[in-house]
Amino acid sequence: MAEFTRYVAMGDSFTEGVGDPDPQRPGGLRGWSDLVAEQLASRTPEFRYANLAIRGRLLDAIVDEQLGPALDMAPDLVTIYAGGNDMMRPKFDVDRLVGRYDDAVAQLTATGATVLVWTAYDAGWSPVFGKLRGRNAVYNELVREVADRHGATLVDFWRFDEYDDHRMWDWDRLHMSSLGHRNMAARVLGVLGVEHALEPVSLGTLAPQPKSEARRENLVWAREFLLPWISRRVRGTSSGDGVTAKRPVLAPVG
Template identity: 65%
Template sequence: MTSSEPVFHRYVALGDSFTEGLGDPAPDRPNGLYGWADRVAEQLSGVTDDFAYANLAVRGKLLGQIIDDQLEPALAMAPDLVTVYAGGNDLMRPSVDIDALVARYDEAIGALTAAGATVAVWTAYDAGWSAVFRTLRGRTAIYNELVRAVARKHGAVLVDFWNFEGYDDLRMWDWDRLHMSSAGHQRMAVEVLDALGAAHTLADPGLGPAREISRREERREDLAWTKGFLLPWFGRRLTGKSSGDGVSARRPALAPIR
């Protein structure tokens, strides 16, 4: 470690399924998940003896719910590092007021940085290659420009997911094509640590060339995905149910990661 590399002692992760770790199963961990945030915490814990980590993220939460439920508990922990990924579930709703959404985001990031924490935020992913999610590309681009402005205003670290290459490989995504796979989480942990300027020993998953599949096999996989994920997902949207109903934060208090 060099003198220019940051040392963090209290890391709190806020957000939704992206930060909870969905798509990266680990039966021996809380909620049965690993995820990029745990990987980041493990790396950061190696440079100080008093490192502690909390993960308040809960799947399915909208940005307003994340702020309402997680911001004050996070501030009470006096963290010196906070990661905040929020807004993705809002962007997938039939309608969204992006200006109002980012106004709340702005207030939350301001409160965290005013408390002295280093804060990392994300742009949303560019799923323009996806036949289903490409319809959200326009509103996502607008949201991202506003998030970039929030990051500049408050001096937050920007993890620019929109511009990452390699996530158009389905192996970077879980079976539902919405949450990252273990490989996707590993790559994200590398990106976050690099954005923070933190030393680490993680490597890109290095998946190699993707296997070629026939058009017939592709259609069969698309049909299975539509039946297994997309239709039930739309059903929850119509009934107002959330995948996070009944789910609790898996690391609600600061504690050592190891």
């Protein structure tokens, strides 16, 4: 069973932990990567962890801002999830995007570290994000090629059917909920072949939602998430403006 001592997490809000609030933690967030780090730390006293992820970051910014610091830390485990924010932009050059991703993954795997990459989630059921299904599928095939080419380990989010349940998602329908983050942490540890103590997520049967309640939730979502999100796109701003990495250097967990 693999033992890791230096874990660096790279990416955007997915890895920062948005959707899993915890005011006692750096940045006020927990998230799947913190949970993974805690389980790994419980096995290895000298374990150290850094999380460079910042919400809203496009893939170019993730590579430009996070790759160098990650390499300098000489990790033996790296997770990198990038491209999700790019795919929601009107203009999207998937070949150029994945070309940069390919170069970053090549540099990371060349160090001998175990490198985990993700496919995008299949949100085909979503009236809004489902419209991106085609470009997500193309991106996923290219990411699979990147993983194969460089010996990276793939976390195939596209095939995680349990995320078809809305309880796995936060109120904004874009970020995972606390349950979703815990489930992702268990999935990652499973991919790594690491035994863990995380309780499995058990959702039970989902009760039918009255149409009136669904309409009310849709209106609240449109007002409080969708319209501000569109406004940021128009203004060229990001939810990550002014946000810094919550764990910028390798340090003990806790």
